[in-house]
Amino acid sequence: GAVVSQHPSRVICKSGTSVKIECRSLDFQATTMFWYRQFPKQSLMLMATSNEGSKATYEQGVEKDKFLINHASLTLSTLTVTSAHPEDSSFYICSAREGDRYQETQYFGPGTRLLVL
Amino acid sequence: GNSVTQMEGPVTLSEEAFLTINCTYTATGYPSLFWYVQYPGEGLQLLLKATKADDKGSNKGFEATYRKETTSFHLEKGSVQVSDSAVYFCALSRKTGNQFYFGTGTSLTVIP
Numbered sequence: 001g002a003v004v005s006q007h008p009s010r011v012i013c014k015s016g017t018s019v020k021i022e023c024r025s026l027d028f029q030a031t032t033m034f035w036y037r038q039f040p041k042q043s044l045m046l047m048a049t050s051n052e053g054s055k056a057t058y059e060q061g062v063e064k065d066k067f068l069i070n071h072a073s074l075t076l077s078t079l080t081v082t083s084a085h086p087e088d089s090s091f092y093i094c095s096a097r098e099g100d101r102y103q104e105t106q107y108f109g110p111g112t113r114l115l116v117l
Numbered sequence: 118g119n120s121v122t123q124m125e126g127p128v129t130l131s132e133e134a135f136l137t138i139n140c141t142y143t144a145t146g147y148p149s150l151f152w153y154v155q156y157p158g159e160g161l162q163l164l165l166k167a168t169k170a171d172d173k174g175s176n177k178g179f180e181a182t183y184r185k186e187t188t189s190f191h192l193e194k195g196s197v198q199v200s201d202s203a204v205y206f207c208a209l210s211r212k213t214g215n216q217f218y219f220g221t222g223t224s225l226t227v228i229p
Contacts, residue, residue, distance in 0.1 A: 004160075006160070034217075041222075041224075042221060042222070043206065043219040043220060043221045043222050044161070044206070044217075044219050046216065046217065093160050093161065095161075105151075105163060105166065106163075106210075106217060107163070108153070108160040108161040108162065108163075109160050110159050110160040111158075111159065111160040
Protein backbone atom coordinates (compact mmCIF):
# COMPACT_ATOMS: atom_id res chain seq x y z
CA GLY A 1 0.00 0.00 0.00
CA ALA A 2 0.88 3.65 -0.13
CA VAL A 3 3.53 4.85 2.29
CA VAL A 4 3.69 8.20 4.03
CA SER A 5 6.69 9.21 6.11
CA GLN A 6 7.17 11.95 8.66
CA HIS A 7 10.32 13.55 9.94
CA PRO A 8 11.29 13.91 12.68
CA SER A 9 9.50 11.21 14.62
CA ARG A 10 10.16 12.99 17.89
CA VAL A 11 11.34 16.49 18.72
CA ILE A 12 11.98 18.38 21.91
CA CYS A 13 12.37 22.13 21.73
CA LYS A 14 12.50 25.16 23.95
CA SER A 15 9.57 27.49 24.31
CA GLY A 16 9.66 30.27 21.73
CA THR A 17 11.48 28.35 19.04
CA SER A 18 10.01 27.12 15.75
CA VAL A 19 9.79 23.51 14.70
CA LYS A 20 9.32 22.16 11.19
CA ILE A 21 7.73 18.77 10.54
CA GLU A 22 7.94 17.14 7.12
CA CYS A 23 5.40 14.81 5.58
CA ARG A 24 6.30 12.87 2.45
CA SER A 25 4.39 10.49 0.23
CA LEU A 26 7.01 7.95 -0.80
CA ASP A 27 5.46 6.02 -3.64
CA PHE A 28 2.62 8.15 -4.92
CA GLN A 29 1.76 11.72 -5.72
CA ALA A 30 -0.39 13.36 -3.11
CA THR A 31 -2.44 16.21 -4.46
CA THR A 32 -3.86 16.76 -1.00
CA MET A 33 -2.29 16.31 2.41
CA PHE A 34 -3.89 16.73 5.78
CA TRP A 35 -2.49 17.68 9.16
CA TYR A 36 -4.02 16.33 12.34
CA ARG A 37 -3.31 16.82 15.98
CA GLN A 38 -3.91 14.14 18.56
CA PHE A 39 -4.05 14.77 22.27
CA PRO A 40 -3.38 11.91 24.70
CA LYS A 41 -6.17 9.36 24.72
CA GLN A 42 -8.22 11.44 22.30
CA SER A 43 -9.11 11.27 18.67
CA LEU A 44 -7.53 13.09 15.80
CA MET A 45 -8.44 16.68 15.20
CA LEU A 46 -8.09 17.94 11.66
CA MET A 47 -6.01 21.10 11.66
CA ALA A 48 -5.73 21.94 7.99
CA THR A 49 -5.94 20.68 4.45
CA SER A 50 -3.00 21.31 2.18
CA ASN A 51 -3.25 21.30 -1.59
CA GLU A 52 -0.15 21.32 -3.74
CA GLY A 53 0.63 24.78 -5.05
CA SER A 54 -2.04 26.62 -3.13
CA LYS A 55 -2.67 27.98 0.33
CA ALA A 56 -3.76 25.61 3.04
CA THR A 57 -7.31 25.60 4.33
CA TYR A 58 -7.44 25.76 8.11
CA GLU A 59 -10.15 24.40 10.35
CA GLN A 60 -11.99 26.74 12.63
CA GLY A 61 -10.00 27.58 15.72
CA VAL A 62 -6.60 26.74 14.24
CA GLU A 63 -4.24 29.70 14.04
CA LYS A 64 -2.79 29.83 10.56
CA ASP A 65 -0.01 32.19 11.60
CA LYS A 66 1.09 29.77 14.27
CA PHE A 67 0.85 26.59 12.23
CA LEU A 68 2.39 27.37 8.87
CA ILE A 69 1.76 24.82 6.17
CA ASN A 70 3.59 24.60 2.88
CA HIS A 71 2.80 22.05 0.19
CA ALA A 72 5.62 22.74 -2.23
CA SER A 73 5.44 19.57 -4.29
CA LEU A 74 3.23 16.57 -4.90
CA THR A 75 5.22 14.53 -2.42
CA LEU A 76 6.05 16.97 0.37
CA SER A 77 4.12 19.07 2.83
CA THR A 78 5.61 20.81 5.85
CA LEU A 79 4.06 22.02 9.07
CA THR A 80 5.97 24.67 11.00
CA VAL A 81 4.95 25.36 14.56
CA THR A 82 6.10 28.92 15.14
CA SER A 83 7.03 30.30 18.54
CA ALA A 84 6.13 27.02 20.18
CA HIS A 85 4.70 26.92 23.67
CA PRO A 86 4.21 24.01 26.06
CA GLU A 87 0.52 23.80 25.14
CA ASP A 88 1.60 22.99 21.57
CA SER A 89 3.06 19.72 22.83
CA SER A 90 1.14 17.01 21.05
CA PHE A 91 1.25 14.21 18.52
CA TYR A 92 1.06 15.60 14.98
CA ILE A 93 -0.01 13.26 12.22
CA CYS A 94 -0.16 13.93 8.52
CA SER A 95 -2.06 12.01 5.91
CA ALA A 96 -2.08 12.06 2.15
CA ARG A 97 -4.68 11.34 -0.44
CA GLU A 98 -3.70 9.98 -3.78
CA GLY A 99 -5.47 11.38 -6.79
CA ASP A 100 -8.52 13.58 -6.88
CA ARG A 101 -11.09 14.47 -4.27
CA TYR A 102 -13.10 11.34 -5.05
CA GLN A 103 -10.31 9.14 -3.76
CA GLU A 104 -11.37 8.74 -0.18
CA THR A 105 -8.69 6.66 1.43
CA GLN A 106 -6.14 8.64 3.34
CA TYR A 107 -2.75 7.16 4.14
CA PHE A 108 -1.31 8.26 7.44
CA GLY A 109 2.22 9.00 8.44
CA PRO A 110 3.67 7.54 11.65
CA GLY A 111 3.30 10.81 13.50
CA THR A 112 5.65 13.31 15.14
CA ARG A 113 5.68 13.74 18.87
CA LEU A 114 6.45 17.33 19.84
CA LEU A 115 7.44 18.27 23.34
CA VAL A 116 7.90 21.96 24.11
CA LEU A 117 9.74 22.69 27.32
CA GLY B 118 -24.00 17.18 10.77
CA ASN B 119 -21.47 14.40 10.57
CA SER B 120 -20.13 12.51 13.56
CA VAL B 121 -18.94 9.13 14.74
CA THR B 122 -19.61 7.55 18.10
CA GLN B 123 -17.56 4.65 19.36
CA MET B 124 -17.96 2.51 22.42
CA GLU B 125 -15.71 3.70 25.17
CA GLY B 126 -12.81 1.63 26.31
CA PRO B 127 -10.57 0.40 27.44
CA VAL B 128 -11.43 -3.13 26.44
CA THR B 129 -9.45 -6.03 27.86
CA LEU B 130 -9.87 -9.52 26.45
CA SER B 131 -8.18 -12.84 26.81
CA GLU B 132 -6.46 -14.31 23.77
CA GLU B 133 -8.87 -16.10 21.41
CA ALA B 134 -11.88 -14.22 22.75
CA PHE B 135 -14.48 -12.66 20.45
CA LEU B 136 -14.19 -8.93 19.86
CA THR B 137 -16.87 -6.38 19.08
CA ILE B 138 -16.26 -2.66 19.04
CA ASN B 139 -19.42 -0.69 18.38
CA CYS B 140 -19.47 2.27 16.04
CA THR B 141 -22.46 4.35 14.98
CA TYR B 142 -22.49 7.37 12.78
CA THR B 143 -24.49 10.40 11.81
CA ALA B 144 -24.00 11.72 8.32
CA THR B 145 -25.57 13.67 5.55
CA GLY B 146 -25.69 11.78 2.31
CA TYR B 147 -23.98 8.44 1.88
CA PRO B 148 -20.57 8.38 3.51
CA SER B 149 -17.80 5.83 3.30
CA LEU B 150 -16.86 4.15 6.55
CA PHE B 151 -13.45 3.13 7.83
CA TRP B 152 -11.68 1.41 10.67
CA TYR B 153 -8.15 2.55 11.42
CA VAL B 154 -5.76 0.95 13.92
CA GLN B 155 -3.03 2.71 15.85
CA TYR B 156 -0.30 0.67 17.49
CA PRO B 157 1.63 2.22 20.38
CA GLY B 158 3.82 5.09 19.27
CA GLU B 159 2.77 4.81 15.64
CA GLY B 160 0.42 6.55 13.24
CA LEU B 161 -2.86 5.22 11.94
CA GLN B 162 -3.11 2.31 9.57
CA LEU B 163 -6.15 1.58 7.47
CA LEU B 164 -7.66 -1.68 8.68
CA LEU B 165 -10.73 -1.94 6.48
CA LYS B 166 -13.35 0.13 4.77
CA ALA B 167 -16.80 -0.01 3.17
CA THR B 168 -18.12 2.46 0.67
CA LYS B 169 -21.83 1.65 0.43
CA ALA B 170 -24.66 0.08 2.36
CA ASP B 171 -24.39 -3.67 3.03
CA ASP B 172 -20.74 -3.74 2.01
CA LYS B 173 -18.52 -5.78 4.28
CA GLY B 174 -14.96 -4.70 4.82
CA SER B 175 -12.50 -7.34 6.02
CA ASN B 176 -8.80 -7.63 6.74
CA LYS B 177 -6.58 -9.71 9.04
CA GLY B 178 -9.60 -11.52 10.47
CA PHE B 179 -11.44 -8.29 11.27
CA GLU B 180 -14.81 -7.56 9.69
CA ALA B 181 -17.31 -4.72 9.67
CA THR B 182 -20.56 -4.38 7.76
CA TYR B 183 -22.01 -1.06 6.63
CA ARG B 184 -25.54 -1.03 8.06
CA LYS B 185 -27.49 1.92 6.79
CA GLU B 186 -30.70 1.01 8.61
CA THR B 187 -28.95 1.13 11.99
CA THR B 188 -26.25 3.64 10.92
CA SER B 189 -23.62 1.30 12.30
CA PHE B 190 -20.24 -0.13 11.34
CA HIS B 191 -19.31 -2.43 14.21
CA LEU B 192 -15.88 -4.04 14.17
CA GLU B 193 -15.67 -7.76 14.93
CA LYS B 194 -13.03 -10.44 15.16
CA GLY B 195 -13.68 -14.03 16.07
CA SER B 196 -10.45 -14.75 17.90
CA VAL B 197 -8.16 -11.95 19.04
CA GLN B 198 -4.42 -12.24 19.51
CA VAL B 199 -2.02 -10.39 21.75
CA SER B 200 -0.69 -8.61 18.66
CA ASP B 201 -4.14 -7.04 18.13
CA SER B 202 -3.59 -4.82 21.17
CA ALA B 203 -3.93 -1.28 19.84
CA VAL B 204 -6.32 1.65 19.61
CA TYR B 205 -9.07 1.32 17.02
CA PHE B 206 -10.69 4.33 15.37
CA CYS B 207 -13.92 4.35 13.43
CA ALA B 208 -14.18 7.08 10.83
CA LEU B 209 -16.41 8.34 8.08
CA SER B 210 -15.75 10.33 4.99
CA ARG B 211 -18.12 12.02 2.66
CA LYS B 212 -17.67 11.01 -0.92
CA THR B 213 -16.80 14.52 -1.94
CA GLY B 214 -14.69 16.90 -0.01
CA ASN B 215 -11.84 16.44 2.37
CA GLN B 216 -13.34 15.94 5.73
CA PHE B 217 -12.74 12.80 7.76
CA TYR B 218 -14.63 12.42 11.01
CA PHE B 219 -13.08 10.16 13.62
CA GLY B 220 -14.50 8.54 16.69
CA THR B 221 -12.65 8.93 19.96
CA GLY B 222 -10.92 5.59 19.64
CA THR B 223 -11.22 2.36 21.61
CA SER B 224 -8.19 0.92 23.33
CA LEU B 225 -7.95 -2.86 23.15
CA THR B 226 -5.61 -4.94 25.29
CA VAL B 227 -5.38 -8.66 24.70
CA ILE B 228 -3.82 -10.70 27.48
CA PRO B 229 -2.31 -14.15 27.00
